[in-house]
Amino acid sequence: MSEELTGVLQAVRQRVEPTDAERERLDRAATEVIDRAEAALEEQGIDGDVMLVGSTARNTWIAGDRDVDVFVRFPPDTERQRLESVGLEIGHAVLPDDHEEYAEHPYVVGEVDGYDVDLVPCYDVEDATAIQSAVDRTPFHTEYLRTRLDDDLADDVRLCKAFLKGIGVYGSDLRTRGFSGYLTELLVLEHDGFRSLIEAAAEWHPPVRFDPETHGTATFDDELVVIDPTDPERNVAAALSTANLARFQHYARELLAEPRGSLFDPSEPEPLDPVAVRAAFDERGTTPVALTFETPALVEDDLYPQLEKSLDGVGGLLDRHGFDVLRSAAFADERAVLLFELEVAQRPAIERHVGPPVHVREHADGFYEKYADTDVYGPFVSDDRYVVERERAYRTAAELLESDALFDVALGTDVESALKTDHTVLIGPAVGTLAETFGRELAGYLDPKP
């Protein structure tokens, strides 16, 4: 078994290790960007420096990766506005085919020799606890790891990244909510290799806490806590979801029990067509219902949390009205979809409405008088309370979702605006049409893997 794992890891290691030619090419490209940026900085008369960061700087990039991150560090007393405007100027001067993107502040993205280069301005602060902007931390991470990751560990970081990509939990963006590159590096370093990390993870009992520099000061509610070696108050694993941690544990056990290279290959299901989607829901005997609307123009890190929040809000609304939700999912392309799969899509004409205890006279009298001469069933007495069976406001899930009640629940701000502008409710077989855009997502939904 152990032999078998060794063989699998050896094969993957070869696949993910960049060739010498690849390394040289990347070095050339990076050096060129750094040189240009240093010249631009000097031209602007700024006493800063330029630094290669990220996996390319740490020798932990996977063969085929095409991302180069270069940071331009400004003196900490630079005004924010000046940092932003000069940062962009330098970016435009250095990078061809460039455009601006925006995280905590704007930066420039372009292409050099086939590499996607991010050129990000930041402050050159004393240490990572003194940061003025979230990106200021990155150079410290690079410094910390460069001295600690030898070639063997760098190999294992690559293995681990390939594994996390293979099982779909790599990336700390708020769509994925998985493992960041830095988190991966720290975990491999902490466990002195991929294999021992995997062996440990198979047995973790969250909450699990690591503090490489034993300097952590804060406590965290997260299931996995890795205190940032450069900042005692930060959990590097804060973005990791509970489910992705559980997936990591599941696949760690899988890899140990049945070592196979396929666990390192991301696999996407074949898309389903509308007919197949209808047939699948039919076989499950459930009622799918979907809200579709124009996707708000947001970066993924803003969009997906809003979709999740909206999914919870609308799911709760359906549940509260008796339309029991079995499972739900959100998809986004040009239009976004909130999909709910219902166990119950229709309720009776009436609903039980329980009033106050009869002996609490003030409330009881008010309740009784409110309903006594209406066409409800009752009021009658059940246990110590008045009860009526009154007309139900929404007999079907479609009626509920087409009503204004949709806007009484917590929705993402921009999702709410988009829904108000225009939305469509699809129910039952009509949901099949979503396969025209989301055939792959629906295939994944209907054949769920760990």
Add this chain to the structure above:
Amino acid sequence: MSEELTGVLQAVRQRVEPTDAERERLDRAATEVIDRAEAALEEQGIDGDVMLVGSTARNTWIAGDRDVDVFVRFPPDTERQRLESVGLEIGHAVLPDDHEEYAEHPYVVGEVDGYDVDLVPCYDVEDATAIQSAVDRTPFHTEYLRTRLDDDLADDVRLCKAFLKGIGVYGSDLRTRGFSGYLTELLVLEHDGFRSLIEAAAEWHPPVRFDPETHGTATFDDELVVIDPTDPERNVAAALSTANLARFQHYARELLAEPRGSLFDPSEPEPLDPVAVRAAFDERGTTPVALTFETPALVEDDLYPQLEKSLDGVGGLLDRHGFDVLRSAAFADERAVLLFELEVAQRPAIERHVGPPVHVREHADGFYEKYADTDVYGPFVSDDRYVVERERAYRTAAELLESDALFDVALGTDVESALKTDHTVLIGPAVGTLAETFGRELAGYLDPKP
């Protein structure tokens, strides 16, 4: 308003008060029974006595009542078996058209001059705490009240009984679970009249406790506690249900707010026919489902608690399988019926089955291996747990009730036997046929009053 109430009470008082002729007739009948019983006792050579008990003895019977209770008291050292056999002999000797009935021990019931006479043997114990049989208490109740209820209070007891009958909560049998005659008398006595009892009851905040002799020693969980003046350890109101106490409070307020004689007249709804029953459930949009079976040969005090227990057991079963019960009821004639009105009568082909947390490896591995190569959906990860969507055992309420799962729940013993011998499941429109026997009960169910 107060004037109006006075007028209503005056009219009811006249209606429920026996005429002089009626009193004389009852006296004659009672005296005849007592004389005959005393002679029979002497003939048996037993040093006992004979006593008129109950409402006829306390002058609290309502005009038209035809019940006479006569107790034959045996010395306390009489063997139980002898008391029973001699008690029956005397009964048969005294009463024409007689038959035996059975409570804690057997007694004889017969008819004398148009009155239904119970002739009950009991022990002539020192005081009510020394009873050897539950019926031994009754003579003490009669003694206690005879000296305390004057003619005015006896009038008010009659009013109160008429009111309790009118609103359907008179009788401490386990079908009604209402107010016994003795409880009614104690409450009227405690409040010095019907009107002040009603005024007090309108404002009660249960639990309410009365202890006329301030000698109570035990504590009770009941909502209404009236310590027996002849037995400090007994709550006279123990059989009263929470709902019937609430009903009493409700109608007390009604009587004060809008005094009317109709509250003293029991009213039964007009029976519905099968077509009307079907139409009524249709309008409610619910699915009625009924279990019918041969009614076990039990006295009502045994039958109804068993029906209630079975109703709870089967109702819980339906709820647990997702067939949400809106309301339920039990009826009995030659056949008995457990009726459940469902909000949901059908579920999908699958059900969500949540497994252990992934990190609890021993359980998690077992769960995963159990399902990994089966045709369930999943296992997949949700939060920190494995989940599968597996085939549901019962998709419809009818399938569930026709299965052996019916016998996994708590049922009344004799109900369980009867169901095992033979039962029928009616669903939807088929429930209408129940109106052939239970048209009145269904009318009451479908137009519920406080």
